[in-house]
Amino acid sequence: MNDETQNLIWEWTGYNEVQSRTQTRQSPDSDQVEVAIRAIGICGTDLHIMSGHAEFGKPPLPLGHELAGVVVRIGNAVTRWRIGDRVCIDPLIGCGTCEACLSGNKHRCPDAGEIGLHFPGGWQQYMLVPQLNLYRLPDSVSFEEASQAETLHCCLGGIDKLEIRLGMDATVIGDGPTGLYYVQLLKTAGAGRVTLIGKRASRLELGRLLGADETVNLSPSFSNDIPAMESQDIVIDAAGTEASLQMGIELLKRGSQLLLFGLPGAPISVDIQTVVMKELKLLGTTNAPHVWPRVLKMMATGNVKVKPLITHHFRFEQLVEAVEFACNQSDEIIKIIVHNDPIEEAKP
Ligand SMILES: [Zn+2]
Ligand SMILES: [Zn+2]
Incomplete structure (x- = not known):
C-alpha cells in the first residue's frame, strides 16, 4: 500500500475469524507516539482470544501484543522520543493513579488492560501508543527479537x-x-x-x-x-x-x-x-513492569537468546495465514513472526 494516509489493519472479527480493512491514520494525541509496526509475534494468547476462550476485548479488535517498530510521528507533549527511534512496546496500561500504579506495579491495577488483549493491538501497519509504553532498542537487537521482549519480561x-x-x-x-x-x-x-x-x-x-x-x-x-x-x-x-x-x-x-x-x-x-x-x-507471577530495561540489556549481551526460538516468518499481508498456521500447532512451530519490513530483518 502506497497511500501514506491509510492504515492497513487486521481485525479479529468473530470466532476464529480475521479480516483486513483500511482506516485513515489518526494523529497522535499530545502524549502519544505513532509507531510503524515492524515485527509481530503470534502468541498462544491471540489464539485463545480468537476462539473465545478468554475474557478479553470484544470483536472487532486488532490483536497483537508482541510488538516492535519505528517511531514515525509524535504528539506535541512527547519529549522522550524522536522520529526514527527503534522501539518495542510494553502493552500494559494502568490507570496511573491507584496505589498499585504509583508503586510501579501497574499489572496489579484493578483497571489495567493490555494493548492487543483489551485495547486495539499491533495487527496494524501503524498504531498509536502512550509514550510511556515504549522502550528503546539497543542497536544489536532486531525488531523480531525485540517483539519477544514482552514474553521474556514476564x-x-x-x-x-x-x-x-x-x-x-x-x-x-x-x-x-x-x-x-x-x-x-x-x-x-x-x-x-x-x-x-x-x-x-x-x-x-x-x-x-x-x-x-x-x-x-x-x-x-x-x-x-x-x-x-x-x-x-x-x-x-x-x-x-x-x-x-x-x-x-x-x-x-x-x-x-x-x-x-x-x-x-x-x-x-x-x-x-x-x-x-x-x-x-x-x-x-504474571507481568513485571520494572524489568523491561533489563530484558533489553540481556538480549543485547546475549545472556538470553531469542533467535533460535523463531521458527517461522510471514509477511504482514499474510497475517491471516500466519494465524491459521499457528492454529495447526505443528511440533516444528515455536515462534511465528509477522514482518512488515524485509530489509531490516535481512541483517545478521
Ligand atoms: Zn504473548
Ligand atoms: Zn492503577
Whole structure:
C-alpha cells in the first residue's frame, strides 16, 4: 500500500475469524507516539482470544501484543522520543493513579488492560501508543527479537521472585517459548543442574542447546526418567496443568520454591496436604513492569537468546495465514513472526 494516509489493519472479527480493512491514520494525541509496526509475534494468547476462550476485548479488535517498530510521528507533549527511534512496546496500561500504579506495579491495577488483549493491538501497519509504553532498542537487537521482549519480561519477573543460589537444582515443566526462556534465565542466574520437561523432541533438543543439562520427554513413545522425587530446589511450572503442578510438588525438596506461571484456564485440584507438609513456597507471577530495561540489556549481551526460538516468518499481508498456521500447532512451530519490513530483518 502506497497511500501514506491509510492504515492497513487486521481485525479479529468473530470466532476464529480475521479480516483486513483500511482506516485513515489518526494523529497522535499530545502524549502519544505513532509507531510503524515492524515485527509481530503470534502468541498462544491471540489464539485463545480468537476462539473465545478468554475474557478479553470484544470483536472487532486488532490483536497483537508482541510488538516492535519505528517511531514515525509524535504528539506535541512527547519529549522522550524522536522520529526514527527503534522501539518495542510494553502493552500494559494502568490507570496511573491507584496505589498499585504509583508503586510501579501497574499489572496489579484493578483497571489495567493490555494493548492487543483489551485495547486495539499491533495487527496494524501503524498504531498509536502512550509514550510511556515504549522502550528503546539497543542497536544489536532486531525488531523480531525485540517483539519477544514482552514474553521474556514476564519470565524475568518470575525469576526475580525466586531466591536462587548458585548451584541450585532447578526444573522447568513446559517446553513452549516461556519454558525455553526460563531455562536460559535460570542458567544465567546461577542455577546448577537445570532440567527441562516437555513433550516435543525438537523443543527439548533446543532446550539443551540453550543450556538445559537434562531433558525429559513425557510423550508416551519416550521413557526417560524424570528427576528423583524431592530432589529440586526450584520448579517452574510453565505448563499450567493439573499434572504439571502435581509433578512440580512431587519433585521439590522440603522448604523449596514453586513458581506458577502457566495458566490452567479453569480451577484445578492441588495437593495442598503435600504443599503444607513440605513447607513449599508457591509463587504466582504474571507481568513485571520494572524489568523491561533489563530484558533489553540481556538480549543485547546475549545472556538470553531469542533467535533460535523463531521458527517461522510471514509477511504482514499474510497475517491471516500466519494465524491459521499457528492454529495447526505443528511440533516444528515455536515462534511465528509477522514482518512488515524485509530489509531490516535481512541483517545478521
Ligand atoms: Zn504473548
Ligand atoms: Zn492503577
